[in-house]
Amino acid sequence: MAPTLHPPLEETTRFLHEQIPLTRAMEVKVESYAGGELTLTAPLEPNHNHLGTAFGGSLSAIATLAGYSLLWLLLDDRSAHIVIRESAIQYHHPVRSVIRAICRTPDAGSVASFKTAFEKAGKARLTLHTVIVEDGRTCVEFSGVFVALR
Amino acid sequence: MAPTLHPPLEETTRFLHEQIPLTRAMEVKVESYAGGELTLTAPLEPNHNHLGTAFGGSLSAIATLAGYSLLWLLLDDRSAHIVIRESAIQYHHPVRSVIRAICRTPDAGSVASFKTAFEKAGKARLTLHTVIVEDGRTCVEFSGVFVALR
Numbered sequence: 001m002a003p004t005l006h007p008p009l010e011e012t013t014r015f016l017h018e019q020i021p022l023t024r025a026m027e028v029k030v031e032s033y034a035g036g037e038l039t040l041t042a043p044l045e046p047n048h049n050h051l052g053t054a055f056g057g058s059l060s061a062i063a064t065l066a067g068y069s070l071l072w073l074l075l076d077d078r079s080a081h082i083v084i085r086e087s088a089i090q091y092h093h094p095v096r097s098v099i100r101a102i103c104r105t106p107d108a109g110s111v112a113s114f115k116t117a118f119e120k121a122g123k124a125r126l127t128l129h130t131v132i133v134e135d136g137r138t139c140v141e142f143s144g145v146f147v148a149l150r
Numbered sequence: 151m152a153p154t155l156h157p158p159l160e161e162t163t164r165f166l167h168e169q170i171p172l173t174r175a176m177e178v179k180v181e182s183y184a185g186g187e188l189t190l191t192a193p194l195e196p197n198h199n200h201l202g203t204a205f206g207g208s209l210s211a212i213a214t215l216a217g218y219s220l221l222w223l224l225l226d227d228r229s230a231h232i233v234i235r236e237s238a239i240q241y242h243h244p245v246r247s248v249i250r251a252i253c254r255t256p257d258a259g260s261v262a263s264f265k266t267a268f269e270k271a272g273k274a275r276l277t278l279h280t281v282i283v284e285d286g287r288t289c290v291e292f293s294g295v296f297v298a299l300r
Contacts, residue, residue, distance in 0.1 A: 019200035022208055025175030050169035056234040057214045058172055061207025068206075084206045088238040 009033055012069055020065075026058060028065060036105035038070040041098055053094035059101075059132055060089050063142035066103035067128040071146050074111060075118065080148045085125065087144035095132060095139045103130040114148075122150035159183055162219055170215075176208060178215060186255035188220040191248055203244035209251075209282055210239050213292035216253035217278040221296050224261060225268065230298045235275065237294035245282060245289045253280040264298075272300035 009030045016023040016030075027046050031039040040062055047058035064084055071082050105111060106126065117124035125147045132140035159180045166173040166180075177196055181189040190212055197208035214234055221232050255261060260276065267274035275297045282290035 015200070020205050020207075021196055021198065022172075022175060022205055025172060025196070046171055046175070048171065050165070051231060051233070055170050055172055055211075056218075056237075057170075057207075057211025060210040060214065060237070061205075064207045064210065081201060083201070083244075084241055086238070086240045087206075087210070088236070090236040091234055094233075 008073065012073065015072075016065065016069065022061065023065065026061065028062060030069065031100070033073060038066055038073065038103045038105075040066045040069065040101045040103075044095070044097055044099065047099060051094070053096055054099050056091060059091065059095065059099065059140050060087075060142070062099055062101045063087075063089060063103075063130040063132060063140065064144060066101040066130045067142075067144045067146055070103040070105065070128060071126060071148065074105065075115070075148055077118075077148075079150055080118070081150075082146055082148050085145040085147050087142060089140060089142045091140055093134075093137060093139040095134050097134060099132060100134065101130050101132050101142075103128055118148050118150070124148050158223065162223065165222075166215065166219065172211065173215065176211065178212060180219065181250070183223060188216055188223065188253045188255075190216045190219065190251045190253075194245070194247055194249065197249060201244070203246055204249050206241060209241065209245065209249065209290050210237075210292070212249055212251045213237075213239060213253075213280040213282060213290065214294060216251040216280045217292075217294045217296055220253040220255065220278060221276060221298065224255065225265070225298055227268075227298075229300055230268070231300075232296055232298050235295040235297050237292060239290060239292045241290055243284075243287060243289040245284050247284060249282060250284065251280050251282050251292075253278055268298050268300070274298050 199205040
């Protein structure tokens, strides 16, 4: 499926670049948001390590950003503050070219419970999973607990 | 104790800046290595998020770098490649000023086993813990499994 770019995605990229300066240094972009999957990309050049592959810190940061951005798009409430509470990441294989982080929307029940809790209590948490894939191979798996606060 | 700066620390900062460009954007510096504790710092300005506190991705990246750098100093073997296999991080409190990440050398037995395994097999793994502290409070706890390869 060709990436679908529409104003909310460009707005999300612009929001990230304006509000989180490291995303400019990393050259992070929102590539697509389709079928419940949000994809962020970043080129290798500003994100490489001493071995010429992607730096673990960049991989962790883009996976965090993918979760954060998906939640921002799901919630669509500018009064919400979204923060990360905890995360775990596994590095299975080095990433050798473009970093592509994909965060999938959880099942509809989890999203509905999250939105209801946020509406009622002004606070809700959701666990999100991000994978970083290259040539059809899962190189990195990330799981993060995000909290939305009014 | 006043920070002790000697050539290996300046060399480590220079190595990070030369080999991992994101560390220049983050303005990471090796502050001290004393009593078995390695301290890295980074200013808030290039590492802030949309709430004006430290970006989770920057916190995760500097914690990873602290572990990586400590292992580099412990091993003191330029033929070694050091990579991170997995990590977990908990964000307890926001960081509002300078980011200060402290990685402690594990107990002597673990370090000796790690060095022996690396000498014999050319491959060894070690779990390292990093904390990010501000005003005497632990804001972030990080645990990472690092692997050294010849």
